[in-house]
Amino acid sequence: MLSHDLLMNSFKLFGFKRTLEVFRYVESFFELHSSATEGKKIKTERKTVIF
Structure with a gap:
């Protein structure tokens, strides 16, 4: 059971x-x-200011 929990935690991580x-x-x-x-x-702003 411990290895199953460890495996599931690894997949979640x-x-x-x-x-x-x-x-x-x-x-x-x-x-x-x-x-x-x-x-x-x-x-665009520079072009607008120049013209």
Whole structure:
């Protein structure tokens, strides 16, 4: 019974780590997207000010 509980805890831990890994990739994507969008926004504002 102890080995079964240990095995289940290992699977839960693995699933939790995997979930964190997925969220890390999603967070990185949104950070890159946000910085790219901000860059476009700044360029657009500069063009508006010049003209």
